[in-house]
Amino acid sequence: MNRFRALAVLALALGLLVSGAFMPARAQDTGSADFTRFVAIGDSLGAGFLSGGLVRGAQDDSVPALVALQATGQQIQQPLVSEPGIPAILRLQSLSPLVVTPLPGIGQPVNLGLQRPYDNLSVPGFRIGDALRTVTGNPVIDLVLRGLGTQLQQALALQPTFALVWLGNNDVLAAATSGRVIEGVTLTPVAQFEADYTAVVGALKAAGADLALANLPNVTSIPYVTTIPSVLINPATNQPVPGPGGAPIPLLGPNGPLGPNDRVLLPASAKLAQGIGIPAFAGGTGQPLGDADVLSATEVAVIQARVDAFNAIIRATATATGSSLADINALLRQAAGPGFNIGGITFTEDYITGGSFSLDGVHPSPLGYAVAADEFIRSINATYGADIPPVDLFPFLFGDDASAIPSIPGAVVGNVVFSGAATRQLLDVLRVDRGPGRDAGPRAPRGPRGERSAADHPTLRPPNH
């Protein structure tokens, strides 16, 4: 009997051992990285901002949330917002013609009562200097920081063992989205960036945190900048309209006809729909587009050079601190080039049809964020000898995670009209100062519903600078 019992116990123990071996491990092999106390500081990209707003479904799949979930099996605390988001996220109002407008209504914060700083402290619109110095300023900042101190102060208060730092995007982005390069206003000076970036990273490192850093994408490659050609397009064929000599007809910019390397920003679509920017002989009004509608080839070059300069600083900082470095720049380069072939389906940076970007043309789609999270994980694994499994992209192609973008069915043909309300809302959150008397453009001609200005949002005010 005893022998049988011993055998039974042995068999049971063996069974437990075997079943244990086949149980999916909740906590993954994080190598030398310690994810015990994880914090993320960043901007809209880190916050999971997409389609012009912060909303819970997308926040759940933010890059910090996905990285932490893969590394620890645990959810992190974030400043979640109920649907339809703050601001309300954009949707496809109509596909023929293509009209993008915000959803009606406004979301509410649902995690304001957390008795400590959020694990994900990313604030849409933040530049590197904001992490050190900004405490309040607009409702979105208050939603995340809650008057509890600067982003860096709150991150340090959590005594992090691991910190994900994804800042610097807005130090170049404002120049691209505003169409104006103004040193010290839309573009952060290199010396200031270097001082602030090393200060932020240095403080977290000094507090004992291992770090995951990321370089900056070329913000002149985003759909917001690349979607609208600088020549007149026939919406029916999507081909350039031939001019009198057979050559394409350049659109009219503030300094005359646009050159082939000048870029027309997405919000200019609403003006083009009214004939503004189109020569009179080609059926337009002959009025030029504004400075804010156009990113000149010179401005593109200045911004790209600044991206390169900041990335050199980020790389040097990563090396000096032994931090991992996610190559987000390469991701966007691939999306803007051959695209990502995921399981036989190619995703590119193309607006609406490319699948990598959300409806605001600036921020990634849920799939785009998941691919970015996998790049963070790849870099963390490489630097810290970890074996964190990549994010499963399948649900982002075919499952519930795919469609955080509400829309109504229609045909994807004709010109894009990015509504004025959509533009204003986006630029407010990005804290892009378009200057006094400079409207985001006339309202979309076909936007019967959802056409609202930022003033319609009781919780939103123009940003303070």
Next chain:
Amino acid sequence: MRSRGTARTIALAAGLSLVFVAAPASGAGFLIFEHGSKAMGMAGAFTAQADDGSAMFHNAGGLAFQRERSIEAGTTLITNTEGDFSGLGPFPGPNASGEQADALFFPSHFYYVQPIAPAWTFGLGFNDPFGLAMEWDNPDDWPGRFINYDAELRTFDLNPTLAWQATPNLGIGFGAVLRWSDIELNQRVGVPSPFGGAAEVGDAHLESDLEEGFGWNVGILHKVTPRFSWGLAYRSKMTIDYAGDGRFTQIPTGIPAFDAAVRLQIPFDQNLPIETSIEFPDLAMLGLAFGLTPNLLLETDVQWTGWSSFDELEIDFTQNSRFSRVIPEQYDDAFAYRAGLAWTTSPQSQWRFGYVFDETPQPEEAVGPLLPDADRDGFTLGYGYTGGWDFDIALMYLQFDERTRDETLSSPQFPAEPIFHGTYNTTAFLLGLTLGF
């Protein structure tokens, strides 16, 4: 040695051979190495023996020693006993799986041997030296369906051969190879959805016509002593250019306006001309045969296959270039190592045993639903009877090493290679039967 053919058996064998057949590649890549059941019983370690009609494949030099007319016909039944896929992140992820469709294939062979002059022998061979069938169950759910759910490559070689017995112990043979081949690919078409994620919008069926190509082969067999012989054989590489049609069929998404937009982008229900090309690799084989005892023979072979010829599969839609694509393959040259033992138990009967280690030419980045290749071990058992007529039978169990693709995202060498990570487990069972007269 084979003997005594009749017109009736020639017709029968020819009829059998004219059934064009496909097979999951039993050799690495999409090579098939089973072209005679005697050789198969010794795991293909036959270059230094080559004493039946399959010499036309294994070593044309062996034909020189065959001084009686003979006819052989046979086939090899190949069935995949296991063909499983389990996914890994980032795509299709750990919850994804798939299974290859059950299949039975029978690449067949036919050989006619005719001495034509003192020291000269003519042979006419027929076999299927390359082939592939890769079909996945449940194509509507198979997560790899946007890459492949049913692919087939077929070849058929006609191989007239002339061999010269230069000395009583030295045979040299030459052959010409006329190859017919066709190829078929089936996959689904997916695009990014404007509503997020991906949408399955169509089915793509690509099928080539039967095309031909030319090559050659040469072999030498030297019986140094009654107890030792060696053989060396080479088969040339061959390029076949294929032409055919690609046809897209729309799959409605349930959103009529989106479907209408897709119709503007993809010309459904039309035959679109396509072209592609495959450079089949060359093979070199070296074998050493030792008579251990009067009744026991051991042969060891090494086989080199010039798979680096297969660097890409370019599918060119000649009039719709935006559907053209290049599938990077970047194969490496590969070796196979074979050992066979023949045990003669009576003047009429012989037992055979063999083992082959066959190295995959396929780099990890090219492993996918179109062809998940792997190193494999093959174990064979064979039996041969020689009487008024001959028969050879052989069994082979082929165990593929588990093959995993899990490198992260795209590597610079494979920019267009789809992200499709996971582990493939494959086993196959082969039964060969050859009759000789």
